[in-house]
Amino acid sequence: MNKQQMLKGIQDQEERMLFARALDQVTFAIKRHEVQFADFMDEAKCARFWERLKSSVDLEVLSFGGTEDAERRILGFAPKEIPLLEESFPITALQIAPKNKKFGQSDLSHRDYLGSILGLGIERGKIGDILVSEDGAVCFVKAEMAEYVQTNLDKVSKTAVTVTMVDKAQALAPKRTELRRVTTASMRLDAILGEALHLSRGKAQTLISSEKVSVNWSLAANTSYILKTGDMVSARGFGRFRVGEVSGKTKKDRIGLELELYI
Numbered sequence: 001m002n003k004q005q006m007l008k009g010i011q012d013q014e015e016r017m018l019f020a021r022a023l024d025q026v027t028f029a030i031k032r033h034e035v036q037f038a039d040f041m042d043e044a045k046c047a048r049f050w051e052r053l054k055s056s057v058d059l060e061v062l063s064f065g066g067t068e069d070a071e072r073r074i075l076g077f078a079p080k081e082i083p084l085l086e087e088s089f090p091i092t093a094l095q096i097a098p099k100n101k102k103f104g105q106s107d108l109s110h111r112d113y114l115g116s117i118l119g120l121g122i123e124r125g126k127i128g129d130i131l132v133s134e135d136g137a138v139c140f141v142k143a144e145m146a147e148y149v150q151t152n153l154d155k156v157s158k159t160a161v162t163v164t165m166v167d168k169a170q171a172l173a174p175k176r177t178e179l180r181r182v183t184t185a186s187m188r189l190d191a192i193l194g195e196a197l198h199l200s201r202g203k204a205q206t207l208i209s210s211e212k213v214s215v216n217w218s219l220a221a222n223t224s225y226i227l228k229t230g231d232m233v234s235a236r237g238f239g240r241f242r243v244g245e246v247s248g249k250t251k252k253d254r255i256g257l258e259l260e261l262y263i
Helices: 003-007 013-032 043-053 110-118 143-152 189-197 201-209
Strands: 036-042 059-064 072-079 091-098 127-133 136-142 159-166 177-184 213-215 232-235 239-249 255-262
Touching (some): 003 013, 013 036, 013 043, 013 072, 036 043, 043 059, 043 072, 043 213, 072 127, 091 143, 110 136, 136 143, 143 159, 177 189, 189 201, 189 213, 189 232, 189 255
Antiparallel strands (some): 036 072, 059 072, 091 159, 177 255, 232 239, 239 255
């Protein structure tokens, strides 16, 4: 694996540095014959990194962010014979709660929480999703930073807060989704993407060819890719949706389909 060749063509310096560190973890996984983990990346970067890597190494690769639907995820790398499980990822969930109960979601935003954590001197790559609710927020961080955040984060914006480590399974904020029933000419990615985002098929195809669309957190480059129930589709700048149940065909021979849109 040639590291410089793998990084060739990356113009964004932040992304280049992130990928360089991830490649170091890949090298360690190969040379030390052990599981290694990168820092958090958004799902688009995960997809771009995997596209560069997949033909160059014979490793098991898994992405996880603390929840099934996480937008920011860690890539794990392991030799094929070593199990790579979600529970092995070094991710800790922190419950951040205002001390004064009158402060809630309307007072503190995602930006407030993120800014206060970054203000502790922590790199963005150590921070995963921040799920804001009426009771505060749950922040997923790399395990190595959890105690530091718990000890040092005492304010978000001007609001005094407490920070507690919690079990990831119990920390989830309710999903904010909207169910929409649509009809589509086929189960092709470009057709369903257009229906979900209210785009023409041509614009949906342009979005895909511009490498802005992922299916199940892998970059989707084929406009004719056939989607199935359960697939998660993400479009950079537009959002995400999950493909739901197919409900047969209409009189005009179009496929009835349910989409779960994340709002």
